[in-house]
Every structure is written in structure tokens, then in C-alpha cells.
Amino acid sequence: MIGRTLAGQSILIAVVCMAVDGAGAAMTGLPVHWPAGAALAVLVVVVDAALALPVRLSGWVATAHAAAVVVTAVVVRITVNLHGTGGHQISVGESHVGALVAGYRAGAWLRRWPSLLSLGALVVGMAASRCFHPGASVLSVVMVAATNALLPWLVGRYTTGRRAYIDELQHRSENERRDAEAAVEAAVSRERSAIARDLHDVISHHVSAIGMHAGAARLGLTARGTGDRVTGSLSAVEAASRAAMVDLRKLLDVLHGTSDGANQPGLANLDELVTGVRPAGPAVRLTVHGGSRPLPGSLDVALYRVAQEMLTNALRHGDGTTVDLEIRYRTDAVTVAARNGIGRGARVAALASDGRGLAGIRTRAAMFDGSVNYGPDESRKRWETSVTVSTGSLEGAS
Template structure:
């Protein structure tokens, strides 16, 4: 119960006004007192009552509340108009209550919305008209013009400050949004680079390890009967391992550089004869046809087509069987590159795709590469038995 009452009192507690507003209110009140005590009828241009404690109290009520101008500016503006009107009705000198009202008008215009600032301007205008009607001396037209100009000027300056503050806040928010967008783009670029490196690593490791496994199996079988063949197979494994390490070192080296990485040339379609020869040494019978002129491909399409052939031949080596044959056809047509890899094996790869087990990183990587460049891909059983991978890459006119 004590805790609840303490929380209630803390919510009712009003924080102290800022020190600069408090100083402004005290200075304005002191100047108002001096003006009341020193200004006589010859200065005011009319008969006024002699200052007394009531006069000073009413003057203080029109200026001291300025200290609360940032918390309740409009409410304070309305409330300070009452003692000022009462002082004018009693024939007292209201002091600098009008200056306090202008300060409050500026505050409302600078820290509140348009509707409330217009209402504050109307309150000041009504307060001035009321003071004129209750004043003991007539007002000249110059007094009216000066007062109107001051009211409009305070309102315009306050609105300008508010609009400028809003503009600066919008610029800050826009800069924050641009910074967040730049960070998001950076994260997306890093994620894309990691995905690219993962695909490259998978293709390199899957191909070379599959070939090395086949060569090791052949070396094991021929070790006792034909050591020369086993020696050749082990030599091929050694060379394949060195090649795999060199490619992996080139790919992973991108991750070890803070600045732009200097990438070594990636393999492309011009390396197909070397790839086919490696697969033949591993025991897969392959025929390669390149129809049409040797295409000058964009680097991305060149690498994607090469990796597609590499992955397809690796799957044929692993799943097609020892007596299988494979055919690789590369044909450049007007505005299109066609890559076709097929084998006449026992169809184990086709069964993997049919049963859903072939949806691993290899086939997913092929689909991603082909889709990245707007190509069309078909993976599945081949008519007459076996398995095929067929892709078409669109080529832009490079004239």
C-alpha cells in the first residue's frame, strides 16, 4: 500500500523547469517590476493608479509562469492573460505582461502543432483587444500596427523554428534509413558471396573426391595383379588432389582478404577437354562435341556452364555404373547456349531424383546457377535409359 501511494505521488510530481526558462522568467519579472515602479503617467500617457502589492502581484502572475513555457505553453498563455486583463481593468500598469505573452506565443508556435499555434495567436489578439477596451488611455493606430506586427512576427519565427527542426529530424531519419539500407545491402552481398563460395566448394570437392575415390578403388583392385596400373592410378590421385587443393585455396582465399580479393581465373568452357580427359582417366567413357563456333561467353555463364558439365559427369561417374558411356554436347545457337550431358548407365541417378534423394547440394547448385542467368534446365531420366542434364542459357547480343 505504501508503494502504491509512493508511485502515485511520483506520477503527480512536476519536474523542475529548465534553468534557462527559470532565469528568463525571473529577469522578465524583475524588469516588469522596475517598469511599474519607475514609469509614471507622463510615460504611459494617461492616469494610472500608484503601484502597490496587488499591482506587483498581478504583474508577477503574468511573467513568472513563463518558466513553465516548455511544459504547458498554451495553458500558461491563457492563464497569464487573466491577471493582465484584471490589472488593466483596475487601472494598474500591467508591466511587461505583453512581452511574456509574446514569448509564450513563440513557444506555442515552435513546439506545438499548427492548429494550437493559430489558437495561441488568436488568444494574443483577443487579449490585446481586451486590454485596449479596458485601458485608461486611448491607443494610436501606430500602437495597433506595432502590436499586430509583433504578434505575427513571433508566430512566424516560432513556426519557422518548428519547421526547420522537423526538416532536420527528417534528414536525420533519412540518413539513418540510408545507413540501415546500406548495411542490409552489405549483409546481402556477403550472404550472396558466401553462397557462391559454398557452391564452388561443393562442386570442386564433389568432383575431385569422386574421381579420386574411383581411382583409389581401381588402384586397390589392381595392386596385386598389375602394380603398374595401380601406380598410374595413385599418380592420378596425387595430381587430382593437388588440383583440388589449388582450386579450394583460390576460392577460400577470398574469405581471407579485407579488401577486394584478387581472384585467380575461374575455369570455363575452354577447360572442357581437360575435364573430359580427367573423367576418362577415372574410367568413364566420354565423347565431347562442340558444335558451332567456340562461344565467347560472359564470365558468369562460362563458369556456370562448366560447373554444370562437371557436376553432371561426376554424377554419371558415381551412379551410372562401370560400363556406362557419357556424351557431352555444347552448341551455340543465335542468342542461346545449349549444354547437354547424358549417359546410358543403369539409371541410379534417375532413381535418386525420382525418390527425392537427389535433391542435394549438387542438383540445387545446378538449378541456382542456371536460374541466376535466366536459363532453362531439365534434369531427369533419358529416353532409352540412362540420365540426362540439359540446360539452355540465353546470351545477349554482344554487337
């Protein structure tokens, strides 16, 4: 569609130039019955008709116009010298509309060197034609070459440069738009991953605790005189269920935008976390080394989730004995570590590749450039997991 429009416009421009330059050729003052006058009119019409050709031929079209301008001037001067003016006022082809358009096309559509060669041909042609004009001076020659060749060529180059600049701006704007969309998509993806990790930690921890308590209650029902144990286990199931619902509501509030996450738990809530785990069976010993201090909110929540996942792994894969949970505050770092016995049915290789649990711990530590270490001890009977995060560059964060 665009190609057809450009072709139609080229034909219209060629027709207008043919009419204007043809009339100009007839106005050179040569008698109409002279063969030279008719030949010039035909020449001008032919070269102007070439303006309808494809733009890739603009260099040849410009060269043809330059030659036509020179031929017109030479024919007029020779005819006048041979036959005189016959009382007519003779002018040497003052109409160069087609040559102007040809110069513009050469500047606008051609590449650097073909365009410069076309400009050279037009400048030489215009200057040479002016030299055949009576009373021509150096200044007039320069003015004709500049006005009829250089100026339209420069306008063409300017148009091309402006079009390229606009295209570059549009391309840059499109790239920026795509980059912005990609950034938004990446942010959404990261947020989804963070929410998925939180949901995994919350659900996995509380459901594991519920399962342990339910198992303890089932075993307690088979023995006599264990009413207190059954009641304690069922109470723990109820407490774990309520805690799960509270944590889920907090996460849903963040998703709905009704909370900024400020009410998320942190290391100060580890006592509550440990209290909820102890009735499930394993004895959890929480030890804090060094003076506890406030941490940036996001880091505080992340380390709490790490400790929560460590306890969940101990419930799922441990042997039900003591779980040691340690928090070590140092001047420029904080470490969360857990140690627990490996259950009889749990293989070390399976623990090391335990999908989402350890992956979630690694991801949370990586968010703060922290280090993660996990694996069995030398006896291969106890599992150790530790996360250390430097706080030197985070002290001013909120």
C-alpha cells in the same frame, strides 16, 4: 536528465520574466500606495510564474498572458480616469516579456490547432491593450499585435520546423547507414555463398574422381597382369589431387584479394576436365554444337562449374557407363547438358533432392536468369540435366 535540464531552464526563464515584467508594472506610473498598482504587479508575477509549468500547458499560459495584458491596460485606464495621474507620467504596461515567451512556447511546442488558438488569443489581447493607449492608431495596434504576438509565435514554429527537419535528416542518415550496412552484409553473404558453391564443386568433383580412381586401383591389385591399369588409376589419383590443389589455390587467391578471378576455368577448359574424369571409369563424350564463342567471364566460369557438377553427379550416382556432355551454342543462348545412366543403388527420388549439387546448379543458372531441367528420361534408366542461359543481353559484358 534532459527533462530536468528543461525544467530548470523553464524556471529560470520564469524568474527573469517575473523580475522584468514586475518592474515594468511598477513603472506604469501608478502611485505605489494605490491598490491597483500592487494588484497589477501581483498579476504579472503570477502569470509569468506560469511559464515554469509543463510545455503541454503552453496554450493556457499564452491565454493567461493575453488576458493579463488586457486587464493591465483596462486597470491603468480606469484608475487614471478615476484618480487622474497625480502628476505622474502614465504608460499602459509596455513590458510584455512574459507574453513574448508565452507566444514562442505556443508556437514551438503545441500542435497546429491549439497553437493557432493560442496565437489568436495573444493577437486579440495585444491589439485590445493597445486600443486603451492614448493616441492609439490602427497601424500602432497592428504593429503591437505583430511584434508582441505574431513574431514570437512564428519564431517558435520556425524552431520546431527546423528541429523536425534536422531530426528528419538524422533519421534519413541513420536509415541510409543501416541500408548501407545491410547492403554490405547481403553482398558478403552472397559472396560467401558463391565461394561455398565453388568450394563444393571443386572438392566434390575432385574427391569423387579420386575415390573412383582409388577404387579402380584397389580392384586392379587383386588381379594379375593389371599393372598398367593400376598405374593408370594411381596416376589419375595424383592428377586429380593436383588439380584439386590448383583450383583451391585459385579460390584462396580470390579470398585473399591477390586475384580478381580472371584465371578461373571456363568452357574452353572442358577438355581438361573430361580428360581427368575418363580414367575414373565412365566414358565421357564431349560434343560441342554450333560455333563456340567468347562468353562474359562470370558466365563462362558459371557454366564450367555447372558442367563440373554434372560430371560429379554422374560419378557419384551414375552406373559407370557412358556420360554424354553437350555444349550447344545458339545465336542468343548457350546450353550445357549431361546424360548418364542411373546406378543400381541410386533412387530417382534421391537424385531429384540431392542437396547441394542440384541446388548449386539452380543457383548458378538463376544468377543469369537461366532455366534448369533435370530428371530421368522415359525409360527411367538415364538421368538428364540441362542448363540454358540467354546470352542476348550479356554479349557486351566482360
